[in-house]
Amino acid sequence: MAKTQATAAGAWTDEEVLECVSILPESPNVVTVCFQAPSGRPFVFQAGQFITLELPVPGGPLYRTFTISSSPTRPKSLTITMKAQSTSIGVRWIIDNLRPGMTLKATGPAGRFTSAEYPAQKYLFISAGSGITPMMSMTTEIYDLGRHRDVVFVNCARRPSEIIFKRRLEHMATRVEGLDLKWVVQEPDPYSPWTGYQGTFNQLMLGLMAPDYLEREVFCCGPEGFMQSVREALAGLGFDMDHYHQESFHAPGTPGPELIEVELPDDDLPEDDVMAEIVFDISGVTQSCPETETVLAVARNAGIAIASGCTFGVCGTCKTKKLSGEVHMVHNGGITDEEIEEGYILACCSNPRGKVTLDL
Template identity: 65%
Template sequence: MNVPNRSLAQPINTWDGSALLECVAVLPEAPDVVTFSFAAEDGSIFSYLPGQFVTLELPVPGGPLYRTYTISSTPSRPLCLTVTVKAQEGSIGTRWMLDNLKPGMKLKSTAPGGTFTSHHHQAEKYLFISAGSGITPMKSMTTWFYDTGRPSDIVFVNCAKRPSEIIFRETLEHMASRTDQLKIKWVVEESDRFRPWAGYEGFFNQLMLGLIAPDYLEREVFCCGPEPFMQAVREALQGLGYDMERYHQESFQAPTAALAEDYAEDDVIPDEDIKAQVRFATSDVTATCAQTDTVLSAARSAGLNIPSGCTFGVCGTCKIKKTKGDVHMVHNGGITDDDIDEGYILACCSHPIGEVEVEV
């Protein structure tokens, strides 16, 4: 691993997203799953909360593509930052990474962000439930507890198609063998042809939950995976009388309408028949659009590029400063109340009302 050399006499700076990330290692994990390790080009160290994410700018053919990935490393190991990615059918950005990203190459990235972290919901007992590559934030949080020796009772559940597709299996089982505070439970849909399987088999359900963590009502639950999987977990917990105020999930897929409505800031309903105007002050460009258009779509129609990742208010990549006017913004956690108070908006989910000016 070619981590940049540092003299002990040099001051240690914290990476803030301004320096490029240099790929220093590429580690295969499972079929179509790879961990990429990065060091900051300027030698700074990484500080973030376990469970947070970054948005990488990928130089794919046809122009840069922005993709958001949870950090799979832990801040207790600050010299490198890793993301573990799985190429799905039809994926563009992740497939480019698997086929092209090599040690020595450098990428632009946002600083770490996100609120899906055990640091914001401290508890004596946790239940981490994930599927597929949704294991990455759970691994980051678990490793932080393990490295720092913090008292924690963690039941760690991960669901995969088959045993050979379980990500981080050996790493997590090693940690579990060194502490009685971590209990690992694997669930697979089917066994491998030549590998006997003695664990749970089938789809995660209420019966499995009761067997895996009989005291689930006492645990803070974190869940990450495909939306259908998380919906099944939510329904299982609700059906068993779990206090859903203690349930937390992370997803970079479009949230359900019910979840998005929780973040509505007002009762204004944008009207597609009413025109609005967005002035991009830095570029000295003005675009006319409908109220139902977003600031992001107005920028693209005007030939301007605002970096964006998820496009539905989760990742925060498209945060920009609004200097005049009003917008209707329905986000899903990608911006803080403090940012909003300072005039920032998320371009992907902000609809201009009247005349609006932004620093783009």
């Protein structure tokens, strides 16, 4: 049991095994396993925390960590929801071998990726794939407690049929105010029209889904590349990253994988107190500016006209040739990888790093 987690009298502790009582298929290669304590003791944890299972795979025990997908408001059982990847060993063993009545050793619950650590009236939950599990736990707790909370719940998946917990969340949204569900898929299912968001989650979608994102406590969970894109989108829009929290996996030496809330990686984002310089080569103008200024804003302040449209990195109108130097660019599809390799940037969403020379 985590040292920061006080164990209630009579509650389950990890000195007792977990008994599998049911296995529920959720979506392709995704199952939810429900556990109970053989003693009947209730589970005490915080929504968003994790537990580590000891799996008796051939060749020795394997330790795998899973976020708890159930809510502490339903303490008589504990569920974990997992997706089998092509390289999965532990999850594949669970799907192929675990059956009701079997028991497993476990350690936990633990972890600080929980809304209990960061209470707020407004939340923004952003997840991809099985990263939805801690968001499900936190949302179910908010739903069960009955107190009004404003939650924008964003989940990204490859197809609508692969959105985990979709029906359960939609049912909750019909029974309580304040739960706003937003689904983003890469492509629709065959022969099934899709009217929601489609593509890759970006700043434009964020602005449409939660116009007041600056006022929200943000929780993010998913693959590292996905979380990095979310961090960059928020930082590029001026979000206070002290109110951003993410869940990440890492594998220390022993006893096995552990789930922690990590310090935010250094994404080398533009900073207010770091100065840059833009040289407009054709115009013969050099302008100093903070890194947080966009190339478009600096050009306008210098009296240099750059055609622009959306100012959101979508339309591509402000595409400009960079002759030298580096920029930090977070675009929303208005430029291709080939154009970037050729040296083009979108002035509206590019921040200069050091000295930058433009063909203007």
